[in-house]
Amino acid sequence: MKRFYIILFSSLFILSCNKFDDEINTNPNLPSEASGTQLIASAQLSLPGLSSSPKGAFMAQYLAETQYVGQSLYPQESTSFYSLYQSPLINLQTVIDSEDLNGNDGPVANQKAVAKILKAYFFWNITDRWGDVPYFDALQGGDNYTPVYDSQEEIYNDLFEELKEAGDMIVSGNINNDIVYGGDMSKWEKLANTVRMLMALRLSEVDPQKGSAEFNAAISAGVFESNSDNLVYQHLADANNQNYWFDQVVNQNREWWALTETLVEEMKPVNDPRLAVYGDPTRSTGEYIGLEFGVEEVTGTETEEFSLLGSDIYEQDAPVYLVTYAQVLFAMAEATERGWITGDVEEYYNMAIEVSIEQWTGTTEGVEDFLDNPEIAFDANNAIESISNQRWVHLYMFGYEAWSEWRRTGYPNDLVEPNGMAVPTRLSYPDNEAFNNEDNYYEAIERQFGGEDSIYGKVWWDQ
């Protein structure tokens, strides 16, 4: 009997051995390694999302709501920045931090440079929308659960450095797997300098000296020279890679967006050739008719009475323009006017319009006639206003960018105030930051906006 117990005991202990087959807890469903360029490509998938947003279009008053009017009444509501950190930025940070990138995907330095450029570009967009945001402490995963909000000024300063550094580290040799530039490093280098240049212009009111210095440095490093340098995200005619607006308008039947009266009034009287791309003529009369922005009581809501979002804009494989040559030229015009660089303001202005029309319509035909319009022709007495208004027309659909330029320059100066609500000057932080990162969140709103996370707080450069 005793032997029996011994056998029993020992067999039970064999049962409860803690050595398992190594394979058993190895995930067979997902890869444990990723190449630098696969992560970069993944971050690039998030690029169109920077622009394709009804909220952005309402901020710049490009589009008015035809039904379910609500968002365009500028409600006080939180807007999350989490997905930007969690999707593109962490992927880029992983490339930047990686010590074992594979040279077969292109020179390691170039992979890192592209990651840095894109990271800077995403952060620039983030800080312009929300103000101070987590930057230096961000993207550290488990090493820092509660990243501090850094001041926009410090973020700008660091982004300038990062962009410069990225441009400097580029060596010869293209990278693989690149959605936007096909791996062409010369284009990435120009993008780095162009972003730096446009950021520099943002400092025109708050720190013109620094702005001017960075602006000039960026130009000498080499910025965009034609529309072929543009940062454009090309959607595909395939459900997995389709345009946001296609899903909204075509798949979900949402004829919810008409061109605003403000935009149509700006373009229609001068026969702007871009209008035919921006919007569709009304179905009822074939005319271009804008809808007044932010009117809650839309009586008919008859979408056929208004010019809806253009079919070119919501095409399944439409391009999304992010950083463009026309912006460079508008910036040059403005910088010349501000005395940051020397040149001919009017020439830059005219070129900017020509390049914009080429970008949107594919041709420069009719540009001369268009520029002959007295309303369009450069007005040296109101140079900044002329430039800003035309830049607003050019930036169509990238509402957030146009809104930043509006906040900086105050143009166009005829934006509507629905129910007496002025155009907001920033986005509210994600409301769950109040739980997840409580101390830093409250510290940041206290520091910047006297304790209220309001959409009417002003970011650093917008003083």
Next chain:
Amino acid sequence: MRNKFTILALMAFFQITGTLAQQLEVSGTVTVATDGMTLPGVNVIVKGTSNGTVTNMEGYYSIEVDQDAVLIFSSLGFESQEQSVDGRDVIDVIMTEDLEGLDEVVVTALGISRDRKSLGYATQEVEGENFTLTNEQNVLGSLSGRVAGVQVTGASGSSMGGTQKIKIRGINSLSGGGEPLLVIDGTPISNANFAESSGADYGNLGQDINPNDIESVNVLKGPTASALYGIRGQYGVIMITTKDGAKGVEDTRVQLSSSVSIEVAGNFMPVQNMYGAGSSQSFNTLPNGDPYVAVGVDESWGPRMDGTPVRHAWSFYPQDPGYGELAPFSPHPDNIKNFYETGHNINNNISISGGSENTSYRLSVNDTRIEGVEPNTYLKRNNIGLNTSLDINDKITVNSNINYARNDAQRPQQGSEYGTGYFVQWFQRNIDMNKLENYQYPDGTFQHWNLRSPSSTTGEITDLSPLYWNNPYFEAYENTNNDRRDRFFGNIGVTYEVLPELELSANVRSDMYTQNIETRRGFGGTGIPGYTVGKYQNKEMNYELLAQYNKEFGDFSINGTLGGNIFDRRYSYVYQETEGGLTTPGFYNIEASIDRPTTESYLLRKQIRSGFAMASLGYLDTYFVEASIRNDNSSTLPEENNSYWYPSISGSMVFSEFTNWELLSFGKLRASYAQAGSDLSPYQTSNFYNVGTVYNNINTLTVPNSLPNPNILPAFAHSYEVGVDLRFFSNRLGLDVTYYEQRNIDQIIDLDISGATGYSSRILNAGEITNNGVELSLTGTPVKTDNFRWDATLNLNRNRSEVVELHPDIDVYQYGSTTYSSVNSYLNSYEGEPFGSLVGQAYQRDEATGQILLDANNMPLYTDATHNFGSVLPDLTGGFQNNIQFGNFNLAAMIDFQKGGQFFSRSKMLAVRTGQDPLTVATNSNGANVRDPLEEGGGVEVNGISAETGEEVNAFVDARSYYRNVVGRRIYEEWLYDASYIKLREVRLGYTFGSNIMERLPFEAVNLAFIARNPAMLWQNAPDGIDPSEISTGSQDISWYESGQLISVRSYGLNLNITF
């Protein structure tokens, strides 16, 4: 109970006979009160003598007695009964179960039978009949209210077997999960759920158990009772024992149980019937001047439904017989009601059981067919169960328990933007449902109600496809969800009696299923057509070795168990979904995908190896002490942390053995402490990347949102409990009270972290959550006469939870969030507060007066979505079970209730926002309708304080702006409701036919009953039309918001039980 039968069968051998003078032969049948089944093995003794007999396998007895003798009928587990013969020659007896039998044997962990009084922890048993009272679609729903401390939150009956969530003693897991383990005849089975928070609710897999097979259910609460199940038992165990045949006597019993019930939709939310579709109170007109319904507007802020002849949506379809015609714009008060059909539930079960000297068997076959109240929904279920046992010789017994379950269902979708959940949310009050019923025209095209507006030049609608919502019948017939499951579970085992006191057993236990889920989005509806198909396979094996030792030494009794178990799980699935539409109408196949389909293939493997030992010692049948220890080794933990031990200890004392208080018939004090360790799901300790979209030929990989943790430790639950079990007045009154406390430490959770870290959450050992509470079970027989008896059980549980600690850097755990129209709300847990606070946007209030702050337009101002409204968990839950026996009639009624708890109702909010709720047509203090123009005295009256001036404001504001853009969209405070309720869940009125009738029938026993399930909500605090007991958000562990709740179902029917 299985042991009970063995004992009964043995007793049947003893034929105690005797003869006396002046005698009369009395015979009759003994049946059980609750189900009318015959009862074998009942002792029938002549009072004052030792003469007697025992009922046979058919419950029949016959005895010769004096004309004036008194017969005593007694049987273990039943109340004894006396019957005076008084010259009668037929005496049928209905035995009532002794609800809390003193010498009751209970089945505890690992199927070990124990004397109830020796247990140092609380268990509560529910008899099998309770699961077949009214044929609940999902058997687990029948547990509701029957066990103190067990809370069941279920889906509506229109879900077709939807999710029934079970929580024992509150929320013990920060992640809100923590469902008890289901164990059937010793085999742990999966209670997984393939549903998501919206869409079709496929229900939890526990519903594969055939309720007719259940002998009893014993609930082991908390880890104390279930330390022997290790990790999976840490939230309690629901032990199900199935019915079996009996060894010892050659016999065969056939039982047939049939029930038919009809199901009707009930509990409709009130809606207004004054204003129809539109966004303004005037009609738009066609070029010919005809007014038309605002077909593009899915709201009811339109013109008054005054009978004006207008063009309705159907009149724009050239293929409609009413094309171009005008018809009155008038209310259809029952348009929602008209959509629902009368469903039915037909349930047939046949079982054959029996045995011989060394074998026993029971075969049971069930067929359930349910057609739902939502058109084109059904559930068909079949169960086959076979239990066998064979004594090979004196020492060796082989037994098997094999179950097969098959489900085939087409279920409705639930949730705010799914299926017909839009009825009270986005709809037109003027719609004639009967018109929509013929949803397809003869030419194959579909009729919808929500269309683009007609052209102002031609007056026609050229694109007649639906705008945002499908015709509800299109949803029902073209956008279908089908699921099928085949499942086997059970065990094969051998027991070897080494010595009379030592028994060894080995069991192989298995649970395997294949689940298929298929969904379709039809051609001709909203969105693009699509098809998804998934095949999910799970195989769980348990290999178990057990040695049990039982011995008595003088005043001592010893009971020891030593065991080992290997748990091995392999789960895999393949899921595919079309992208970009389908190529061929009517061809639903992945091949038909226009773009590259989404495909996923997945494999999961997990193993836990365990060893355990348990010993209990009894002294004088009065003092008992028990201890156990277990070691688990889990493959999912990092190797250096993957082996861990945990103990339990408990004791009890039957103090009535040495007290001499007459009123007290039984008294026991018990106390226990236990630990249970737990691990996590596989693959959460090492880094990996997610596979992203493919762009042309460019592949993307992405860093996942949840950050893995290679240093994770096992989590431990510590539980303490003390209790007392008292019976008074010869067991007429019983009271069982338990106080418990459970501390869950190092809980492994996926803690939400700031997105700025680059991740959304991290797997962590975080925190401590405690629950403590009191459970009370009061049983009694308030009335007892010769032919009337009322038994009642009241169960109560009060639980308090506290999140003591989360993480050094984070003091809020976000359990869930929901966003609608860009407005967020959350279910959070804060350090130092009870679990599960509802968080959202509230009114901004003046600090001094508490009055609402108003903006310049006199609209209320609101806070960020950070206002804490308090916990959603109830203060008190319970049930009140009644059984009344009156002659041959038996009435059973089950009431369950909940006090406290709250939820947010999106349906109510949207009903107001879209102008459907009666609130939007209320009369204001000016005597005008709130929709009337402000200048005519209309508008909603607003009182508050102007945020700008600080002045008090009393003003009228436009109703549509107020409800649609402010209160009905952004202020969640307005839409929070108390979840308290008292519900009559089940009623059964049965009649057992007496033997005078039975003699003329070829049956042994017949019981016919009227049954009603969910017949009435007796009281609730929440508004009509929302059932707080059925706020199901699919598989979500905690129901904290209601959105697109399925309609309640009331069901009434007949049940017939026949024993041959």
